[in-house]
Amino acid sequence: xPSELDLLRSLDDEPRTPxxxxxxxxxxxxxxxxxxxxxxxxxxxxxxxxAVAGASVAGGVFGHAPAQTAATGAPQTxxxxxxxxxxxxxxxxxxxxxxxxxxxxxxLDRLPLPDDAPMAVVSGADPTGRYLVGRSYPRSGGYQAVxxxxxxxxxxxxxGDREELLHDxxxxxxxxxxxxxxxxxxxxxxPYVYRDGKVSKLPGVRSGSAYAINDAGAIVGDxxxxxxxxxxxxxxxxxxxxxxxxxxxxxxxxxxDEDGTTVGTIDNQRPYVWFPDGTxxxxxxxxxxxxxxxxxxxxxxxxxxxTGVAGDGLRRPGSDPKAAPGAGPVGPDxxxxxxxxxxxxxxxxxxxxxxxxxxxxxxDAVNAQGWQVGTDKQGRAVLVTDTATVxxxxxxxxxxxxxxxxxxxxxxxGRTVAGQSxxxxxxxxxxxxxxx
Numbered sequence: 001x002p003s004e005l006d007l008l009r010s011l012d013d014e015p016r017t018p019x020x021x022x023x024x025x026x027x028x029x030x031x032x033x034x035x036x037x038x039x040x041x042x043x044x045x046x047x048x049x050x051a052v053a054g055a056s057v058a059g060g061v062f063g064h065a066p067a068q069t070a071a072t073g074a075p076q077t078x079x080x081x082x083x084x085x086x087x088x089x090x091x092x093x094x095x096x097x098x099x100x101x102x103x104x105x106x107x108l109d110r111l112p113l114p115d116d117a118p119m120a121v122v123s124g125a126d127p128t129g130r131y132l133v134g135r136s137y138p139r140s141g142g143y144q145a146v147x148x149x150x151x152x153x154x155x156x157x158x159x160g161d162r163e164e165l166l167h168d169x170x171x172x173x174x175x176x177x178x179x180x181x182x183x184x185x186x187x188x189x190x191p192y193v194y195r196d197g198k199v200s201k202l203p204g205v206r207s208g209s210a211y212a213i214n215d216a217g218a219i220v221g222d223x224x225x226x227x228x229x230x231x232x233x234x235x236x237x238x239x240x241x242x243x244x245x246x247x248x249x250x251x252x253x254x255x256x257d258e259d260g261t262t263v264g265t266i267d268n269q270r271p272y273v274w275f276p277d278g279t280x281x282x283x284x285x286x287x288x289x290x291x292x293x294x295x296x297x298x299x300x301x302x303x304x305x306x307t308g309v310a311g312d313g314l315r316r317p318g319s320d321p322k323a324a325p326g327a328g329p330v331g332p333d334x335x336x337x338x339x340x341x342x343x344x345x346x347x348x349x350x351x352x353x354x355x356x357x358x359x360x361x362x363x364d365a366v367n368a369q370g371w372q373v374g375t376d377k378q379g380r381a382v383l384v385t386d387t388a389t390v391x392x393x394x395x396x397x398x399x400x401x402x403x404x405x406x407x408x409x410x411x412x413x414g415r416t417v418a419g420q421s422x423x424x425x426x427x428x429x430x431x432x433x434x435x436x
Contacts (some may be wrong), residue, residue, distance in 0.1 A: 021310050098384065129415065145157070165177045189207065218234070231262065361374070365410040366425070
């Protein structure tokens with residue numbers, strides 16, 4: 001699932017450091033002053049993965065040869081067409097999702113918070129919607145990673161007090177995220193996994209983040225030191241560096257499907273997919289305003305549906321790398337240029353690419369049906385299905401502007417959506433929508 005902080009960091013060439021301000025509130029305040037809203041909530045980034053040669057992960061066998069660890073050079077690149085639908089394994093990323101009727105309405109409830117924390121955000125969920133993860137903002141200050149299960153909440157203590165977040169969770173309740181260590185002002189984040197009530201650091205990186213986990217336990221993330229996309233085949237296995245095309249200097253991995261298909265971005269501008277058979281390729285660029293997009297990034301995948309954003313000027317010379325995504329590049333005179341950011345959905349099995357007419361920027365989550373949640377062109381949080389668009393209610397009715405209510409997760413059946421909504425005091429609250 002994409003996030004605004006993910007987009008801001010992807011546009012920023014500065015080293016990664018913990019936030020010195022409340023990112024959620026800063027982004028919301030920025031939206032009030034200009035054209036609204038980028039993609040997602042405020043948290044860390046989303047993820048992807050692949051695995052070692054011969055290792056069976058999530059129903060797929062990864063065939064990279066040779067397999068390369070995070071400490072070695074990049075493996076040789078292999079280009080490939082999408083896997084054939086008749087060779088896909090039932091129950092994995094190519095399976096046909098059980099048919100469910102699209103919901104037509106949703107109701108909203110606040111999620112409980114530990115220690116009566118005044119504010120919280122939701123960053124991820126398992127495919128059923130039973131587990132949700134994110135972080136709260138205690139009254140004493142700082143951050144507190146949290147996990148919700150069946151309506152209850154508990155704290156998860158990640159090492160370090162500078163910044164922490166659980167970013168994704170699978171259907172067994174195993175969650176992944178990151179935190180910044182204490183006492184090292186220039187240190188980057190460290191990746192962690194939470195399972196069976198215990199927190200463990202993921203092995204093999206000096207600085208990096210874990211963004212997503214599938215039900216087989218494969219985890220994807222990044223190695224900040226090597227600027228490389230990684231997959232941990234399990235919580236205890238050494239990470240494997242994902243191969244990149246010749247000439248690429250950096251890669252990110254943002255999400256992993258149930259069969260191990262992984263999506264991410266090459267050199268901050270080329271959308272990329274790694275398949276479980278070891279092949280990998282660039283995703284096609286969409287057409288914007290009659291011309292091929294110049295840049296695109298992919299953030300999420302579910303059941304072969306990948307989502308992201310594309311633009312015709314995201315890194316144009318003279319642009320402000322820290323401007324809110326979707327606001328358009330900024331020229332030397334300080335005014336926005338004609339560049340735009342558009343939501344995109346790919347079918348990684350067929351190669352189909354489609355520009356969204358419903359969403360204003362990018363999907364914040366996609367489910368097994370290919371349905372999406374995001375913000376529409378009127379600035380409202382919405383659930384977009386194949387047949388209709390459902391507007392999600394807010395805690396407090398406001399003029400739609402794309403900042404007060406943001407949906408960030410979507411269950412496979414479309415019945416559970418989670419995210420955040422501002423209350424009457426303008427404070428961000430973690431919320432869940434129940435749809436029918």
